[in-house]
Amino acid sequence: MKTKIAPSMVISRFAKSALALAVLAMSFTACKDDDDPKPDGGDGGETEKVFIPTKGKTYSYKITDSDGETGDIITKVASTKDSAGLTVHTIENFVRENEEQRTYLSKAYAKGGTTTNVLPYPVVLKELQNQINDIAYISKFEVTGFPQYQFLENNGKVNSALTFQGDPIKVLMELEIPVGDEGSVLGKLEARMTNKNGKAVAEESITTPAGEFKCTKWEYSYDVYTKFETEVTAPEISTETIQVTLWTAPGVGIVKTIEKGEDGSSTTELRKVE
Template identity: 90%
Template sequence: MKKKIQSPSMLISRFAKSALALAVLAMSFTACKDDDNPNPDGGDGGGTEKAFIPSKDKRYIYKITDSDGADGDIITKVASTKDSAGLVVHTIENFVRENEEERTFISKAYAKGGTTTNVLPYPIALKELQNQINDIAYISKFNVTGFPQYQFLENNGKVNSALTFQGDPIKVIMELEIPAGDEGSVLGKLEARMTNKNGKAVAEESVTTPAGNFNCTKWEYSYEVYMKFETEVTEPEITTETIQVTLWTAPGVGIVKTIEKSEDGTSTTELRKVE
């Protein structure tokens, strides 16, 4: 009979959930515009369309407040632009400081036909997941599928404008060798899956932050995080959680504020300064 050990599932699952949540955050901070747009304030040169984009020559500083009370900040800027087969593709740099850790994640974005397309590549969050779990277990297999992910935001910004996603769910599968003292090690497996749900604009409203007052479009969508952890000596532990996201965007600025609500509480990201 095999001896039972204390499962590190809570720690491993928290790492995985944090990484997937950061992947969503990375996607949210990638709005940009087509360089052919003649109006630098984000309009379309006389039409009714509005582009929710940051200006390329400015830095946007955000404060993050997690559900556990911890805080941090994000500095977002357009790092570069490049013409690719007639389509201007923007490289977005996001520098994150949180929980005494610093990281930078990079993504791509472009705009065409009244829609801003945000492309989320393999995020640094999932690479960090490997590093964090390596501190408590040896990862013998690490597999990620579901990238790239695409987020489409209708630039019209009116009520019922669509916010949609394209791409298979992001899946992480890890096989682990977990130290068990004198018993050697125990084999374990973690499966994590994040599925984005389409949303829409629900209101146009004024939002005030320390950076100023902004006329915003308010969007709502959600994503689901599924976790399954098991070892050769423990029963599978399965959790499924839906996170509700509210997002405010403003023309010529991009993201102004986000609120995420889950069973663990509420997390916010708010624009504090524009430089």
């Protein structure tokens, strides 16, 4: 009689969704070394476009997935702290999706016309660990590839660079999976996410429920690889490339994002500024 491992698809889905959530959280972390954007004459005397949420304001977003599921994000600058002459911003992102709530904190700063975002992947992967603990015992949990950074050129012109620094993020879990009255089986989950550099592809105006914004449109991608196997089943291997389109506006930060992959798409759009 062949044993059926029901949790396998759930575990693989958790791995992919957690990594995707990391990218979503990362998208809401743009700041610079002043609370208010100021002109910068470093680009032929033209004004530098600084894509940051304004301190003291709250930004509400709607998440809509192609399968009909929805969620919300509320983001704001929680605090600023000077560190060796550089103002480091803490960005708070409250996410509510699928009747679950979570808060992601990340750090960001800017210098020399480039915004640097310290990506909050450890928080997201800790959540992945908690979710899988609900259906299996994790006997081993290893994560490599930190720290991770994202860099945005603040001038926001076509061909401005959007780049990443850091090795691919790798997750290894060894599991004991209950199978009802039959006891448990041993399993292993491997997941890897690799960010790909991108660039600004256009300067355009877009309209959302929060109003009309003059934006820089960016495009980049990331690859997600997962492999799940147990002592009684063959490996389940999945490789997917997610294409990301991102619109940012000076003094606002993120206005809209669209992620597209083989399994569907997800759109996050600014709905209100208070």
